[in-house]
Amino acid sequence: MKYTFSDRMKDLSANAIREIFKLISQPDIISFAGGLPSTQALPLEQVKEIADAVLSSDKAVRILQYGATEGYKPFLEAGLKYIERAGIYNQNLENILAISGGQQAIDLMCKALLNKGDKVLVEEPTYLAVLHILKTYEACPIGVKSEDDGIDLEDLEKKIMEHKPKMLYLVPTFSNPTGKTITVEKRKKIAEICQKHRLVLLEDDPYCELRYEGERVPSIKSFDKDGWVVYTISFSKTISPGLRTALAVGDKEIIRKMTLGKQATDVHTSLLSQAIVNEYLRRGYMDPQLEKSTAIYKEKKDCMLEKMDEYFPPCVKYTRPEGGLFIWVVLPKYMDARKLFLQAVEKKVAFVDGSSFYPKGDIFNTLRLNFSNATLEQIDTGIKRLAEVIKNNIKEPKN
Ligand SMILES: Cc1ncc(COP(=O)(O)O)c(C=O)c1O
Known part of the structure; x- marks a missing residue:
């Protein structure tokens, strides 16, 4: 290696989400991977108005x-x-x-x-x-x-x-x-x-x-x-x-x-x-903004849960959050979400495999879905594709 880095950087690999962003940067991928606010929910007009007022003031x-x-x-x-x-x-x-x-x-x-x-x-x-x-x-x-x-x-x-x-x-x-x-x-x-x-x-x-x-x-x-x-x-x-x-x-x-x-x-x-x-x-902009953004996110969250209820096999369990941006999915123990991730990216849908969220990185049957940044149509298509990937990984019980 050309440089001698500090000990504290030794075990530091790139944050999993940053790596995933590279893999899923193709425009036709439906991504449930990030945690970004929806662009529809960003208060552009209010921020423009305020920035102008602040920079025009004494x-x-x-x-x-x-x-x-x-x-x-x-x-x-x-x-x-x-x-x-x-x-x-x-x-x-x-x-x-x-x-x-x-x-x-x-x-x-x-x-x-x-x-x-x-x-x-x-x-x-x-x-x-x-x-x-x-x-x-x-x-x-x-x-x-x-x-x-x-x-x-x-x-x-x-x-x-x-x-x-x-x-x-x-x-x-x-x-x-x-x-x-x-x-x-x-x-x-x-x-x-x-x-x-x-x-x-x-x-x-x-x-x-x-x-x-x-x-x-x-x-x-x-x-x-x-x-x-x-x-x-x-x-x-x-x-x-x-x-x-x-x-x-x-x-x-x-x-x-x-x-x-x-x-x-x-x-x-x-x-x-x-x-x-x-x-x-x-200026009291927070409450009207929250009313707008929570309405957008609630619709997306309800849609994602509804599609998961419809398409996911019963062996898959997931949280039903009352807010926030994420749903947590627990697959059967024998499934490896890292493997599923690669199959899902081939089918043009992405998520974050759950192992990165564990201190030892040693649990492989979980994944995180974000619902705030996809359209309702993408949620329907993406969850259908993900369900297919999961079903393809189900092991039939041996008699
Ligand atoms: C739990 C939690 N803490 C902190 C952050 C960092 O947010 P920011 O630095 O943008 O305020 C995030 C962002 O996703 C988060 O989910």
Whole structure:
């Protein structure tokens, strides 16, 4: 090899989804692989109007200057109001940090808390980028079992005792990849467990506003009495991922360390993006936008589930999420989703095989489907093709 790279990059392979994007970039492929918002749902007109207003105002040159690492104050204040929707009150400017996308919260938390070899508990399966980030910090992810309503609390306490982890990472609402949501009762218990074991939880909540049915549940952070939960909410799925804007909220000591880490990473989040999201929130554009986007996503989600019910063989099980962007599919144990993926791409349909979402990458009979970015017609055709691939892999029982 021409260059000598750092040890921390040694085991880092390209993120599975980025690799898949290369394979499925042909225009005639129906992709259920990504997690992109639908282009129909992006609020182009409002963002154009706001960007124009911001850049025409007397604050324009300030917006084009360097800013504070902590964030743009009007945006942070709007953010403190916004998180009340998740049941988080009584926070102030010391408790909040503007970040460049929710993914940065994971990175900055790892940077602030972890030494080489430290253990981090994750629900199994988990968001694959967290596994990727943990590798760059040479930390060790430990999987905790998952039930229909999210993380298994008995296994969580067992793993805490056994591994003495530094951090717990959860996506409690419409999880990526499973679409599962943790119940209110469990959320309260998770906050208690974190307090009892002095364990820091990163609650990653990018999907909570994308609810299509059922009742809203308060965040785990809303039950946190003693500062063990850091909450992050992104505007990627509700406004636009291209704005790279999100918030991290937590105890001021942790937020301070994250701020120092961020200073070294990217100085600050784009002031223009913060100013746009600030105006977006203050002008009251969020609720009408959510009404529009959730109607689009609900139709797509219902369509995908209906087609799966119609075409998939009964040996295949899947989640029925009340929101978010993903459906999680469990195939019979003997099937290998990596093999199915190659067959599916030949039939011009794609998904993400589930092994990338497991800390050890050792479960092969699962896959993730995204419903937000295909048309209803593509969903019908794509699910039909995928069903065919699955059926071709069914082993007939031997008599
Ligand atoms: C659970 C979860 N966390 C974080 C992110 C990163 O989002 P962003 O950095 O765009 O806010 C995603 C994106 O798909 C996600 O699914």
